[in-house]
Amino acid sequence: MGLLLNFFWYGTLLAGGGWLSLRVLEHYDIYKVFHSNVPGPCQYVKGVERGSEDIAVLPTGIAILSTGGTFVRRSGQTTATEGALMSFNLNTPDTAAKVLKLSGFKGYLNPHGLSLFTEGGKTYVYVVNHPPFSEPPPADTVVKFLWDIEKENLIHQKTFSSPEFRGLNNLVVVGLDKFYTTNYLMMTSPILRMIEILFFFLPLQNVVYFDGKVASVVLSGLYGANGIDISLDKKYLYVAEVPAKRVSSYRIEAPTKLVHVDSKPLGTSADNLNVDPETGDIWTGTHPRGLELMKYLLGYTNKSPSQVLRIGVKDGHFTKVAEIYSDDGSVLTASTVAVPYKGNVFIGTVDHKALFCKTTGLNAILNLK
Secondary structure (H helix, E strand, O other): OHHHHHHHHHHHHHHHHHHHHHHHHHHHOOOOOOOOEOOOOEEEOOOOOOOOOEEEEOOOOEEEEEEOOOOOOOOOOOOOOOOEEEEEEOOOOOOOOEEOEEEOOOOOOOEEEEEEEEEOOEEEEEEEEOOOOOOOOOOOEEEEEEEEOOOOEEEEEEEEOOOOOOOEEEEEEEEOOEEEEEEOOOOOOHHHHHHHHHOOOOOOEEEEEEOOOOEEEEEEEEOOEEEEEEOOOOOEEEEEEOOOOEEEEEEEEEOOEEEEEEEEEOOOEEEEEEEOOOOOOEEEEEEOOHHHHHHHHOOOOOOOOEEEEEEEEEOOEEEEEEEEEEEOOOOOOOEEEEEEEOOEEEEEEOOOOOEEEEOOOHHHOOOOO
């Protein structure tokens, strides 16, 4: 009997070790091979030197981007540098992006994901804001600004906080002061949070809905919930899970009742999601090699590969996927977001540069439905 128990325990340990090894290989893309691909002529966006983690674009082609954010403490780093919000006109790509002035905002700006909402001729910017390293998690907030586009000024309106805002990443605004946001981190201890970042192997993360006053968890059991957006008809919510390397769609039956419709394996870690205002396709900046991304985020290398995908979707069901851009990190490091605009694509990064490309290749115009 004792011998059988020993075999059982040894077998359990071996199986557990094998499972963990496979997850490490899968998550960090140890053996992945990829190739360079450009959609057409590309150029760096002037003035962007500290990243463009998330980007949102108005129908007029005026874009706003978050830059200079610090999300992971790098090796030897003791303080975080305050970030900024910038604007860029996609109609005149040779001009430089400009830092927007902040009026009435007294806090510390460490911006991450952002989303726009327009009502009554006014455009509001909602931004995920992280605290400096000196403040223990969770202390993430969502900051609301009124965007005075002509004066290049952001006027602080409100700052939203909740115990459910544990480790926010991205958000999509669905009404005035109403939004869905992703928690890509859940742990409150700095040590456990670092372990959580290194080993996104357990489905601990979630999606939260904020109704203007109260935040409530509407999706749980996710693997590193990251990018989020909503379909053009407002019927479906799209969510990216980084370690699971997939994007999923949920039918919105009520603001707090989401029903899973479909999931699409991508074979790469999708970051932010942006719905094409013309086709309804999803554009995303991805991280094709997890190990290189982690080394880059922790400060052990100076580059990480970039990739942009266009994902076809119809009535909440994903169809085909086309690669728009890929690079080993030599030109563009750690892509996070891709926004299409009139035959062009604007690609952002964690904290590197930003790229503006003309999409003359077929992958940008193929019908993916």
